[in-house]
Amino acid sequence: MAKTLYLHIGHGKTGTSYLQSVFACSASVLRAQGLDYPWNSSCDLAADAKITSGNGMFFERYLRANPEAGEPSLGSSDPDVRGTLFSSEWIFTFLIEAVSPPWTGSPWEDYWGEIGAEERVERLVRWAQAKGYDRIKVLLFIRNPISQILSGYQQSIKRAGDTRAIEGYTPRSLLPPRVLACLNLFDRWPCIETDVVNYSVVKDQLAVIAASWLEIPVHKLMHPPAAIVNRSMTHGELEFQRWLNVSLGPSGELVSDPLCQELPHVRAQVIVPSRGAQDSLWEQIRESVEQVNRRIDPQHRYEYDPIESPPPGEEYSFSRDQIRVIATSLGKTILDLRERIGACSPEHYRQLQAQCTDLQKQCVDLDEHCGRLHEALQELQVRHESLVADQGEKNTRIKSLKEELRTLSKALRYRDAELAKRKARPTFLSKLFGGQHWKRRWARWRRAGVPTPPKG
Structure with a gap:
């Protein structure tokens, strides 16, 4: 049986968390369809429609090892398993940008720091072939650039501890050039099949797209408890989290995570920069967008999607549920800190003060x-x-x-040449006695016994 390695690689803010919840809820169904979805602790969260990173940890660990060094076969030796599925938007950055894994610690950061993007993709292909996979299918979601940047801004506040207002926000790197680099890398390997899908076009059909890509009936997939996973935030929620980041540093687990997980159906609000800023961002990526568009299905090409929205006012509103979630999360954290401080003996407390x-x-x-x-x-x-x-x-x-x-x-060199010429030039005596006539006369005189030529 031909075996396939399925890689859902994001990128970010294209419904990745939702699809990971679908895959986690459907793990047994996928297995019945001949697909192995390696399970880790992140999958437990995904099954509850919580924010996760997928099962990319396995993917990195297997690529790090020698393919013949006894690593698990991921079902490739099971005749009933026709493929293995990994889902993590981190795979996109790991392969394309050649970054180090966030979870491996400094030793593996040093390890991967020596390996560039081309070698990582080559290692992926060699590992897949060593494990018996005949092909690699990649599902890459893209998103129209302005909405992606705005969603990325919210994510940077929620998860990365960003403190900038929207007008001062510039993405770490714009995605269309990275997508182009991804296509260039994958196109070098005939065994890699890349499907590029525009999330902006199919955001209400993610499960259908995933089922078609996995070559299984869509009705087999099970949906997570919440239809929305890792939602965007309201103006008030985002501003609250931003100022909390200013005071505490990255602290999304205190406010934004509880709000998004416990209240997934709160309607998000659009926060946009000026139209001039949007036009400037579009001009920066126009060339790479055109190159990507020439290589993908016309239905899923990038489109410029400027967004007009009034700026948020000075006042923000919170519902009772939002206040409850924020207060519960902060209160739980404060109680935990009080318990930790109360558990310290006076002597231990004094030692801590001395250490401080x-x-x-x-x-x-x-x-x-x-x-x-x-x-x-x-x-x-x-x-x-x-x-x-x-x-x-x-x-x-x-x-x-x-x-x-x-x-x-x-x-x-000129002087030496002149001297050589002078040495080669004949002298007067050589001209006088060196001719053929005198040579013949001298020869006759020697035969006649004349000792010297006559004078005169």
Whole structure:
């Protein structure tokens, strides 16, 4: 039986969390259809329609190992299993941008830091072939750029601890150029089949698209408890989380995660930058968008989707349920901190205070040390600039000397040539006594016994 490795790679903000919930709820159904969906703790959350990262951890672990080193076969040796499914938007960034896995820790970050995107895709192909997979099917969702950027802004507030207002937000990297890089990498391997689908066109048919891609009847898939997973937020929710990030750093688990998970049906609100900012973003990606559009189904091509929306006012509203969820989450965190502090004995508390004092002193010392290092660095920079200037003068002098050497060498060669010519030129005596006539006369005189030629 031909076996297929199925990779649903996102990218971000294209219904990935919803589809992962569908896959987790349908794990037994997928197995009955001959598909293995490797299970991890993230799948438990996905089955409850919670925010997850999919099962990409397995994918990274298997690629890290030697394909012949005894890693699990993922069902490839089971005659009833025709394929294995991985779903994680992180796979897109892992393969295309060659980033390190967020969960592996520093040793594996160093490991993957030495391996570029092309080698990672090659390792994917070699691993799949070693495990008996005849083909690799990739499902890549894209999204019209402006709505994707706005959804990405919300995600950066919720999950990445961003504190910028929408007008000051610039994505870390724009997605159409990365999609183009993805297509270029995958197209080099005939065994990789890439399906590109525009989420903006099919966002209400994600399960249908996934079932068709997996080659199973759509009615076999089971839907999660909530129809919306990882929803966008309202103006008030987003602003509350943004200012919480300002005070605490990344803290989405306190407010945004509970709100999105417990109240999935709250209607999100659109927060957009000015039309000029949207036009500027579109101009930055226009060329890569056109290149991608030429390579995918016309139905799923990118379209410019500017959004007009009034800016949010100065007042925000919260429903009773929103207030309940926020208060419950913050209250639970505060109680937990109180219990931890209350569990400390006075002696332990004093030790902690002493440790904090020592840490503060160390921070002060480190600041001073950093200041000294900064001054030393500035001095080194000045010295470096001076050395560069001196080296420039030396290079100029060396160039001049080389030019003089070339001139002298040319003169010496000319003189040697003239001397050689003079040596080769016949003298008066050689002309007088070196002719053929005198040679013949001398020969006759020697035969006649004449010792020397006569004078005169």
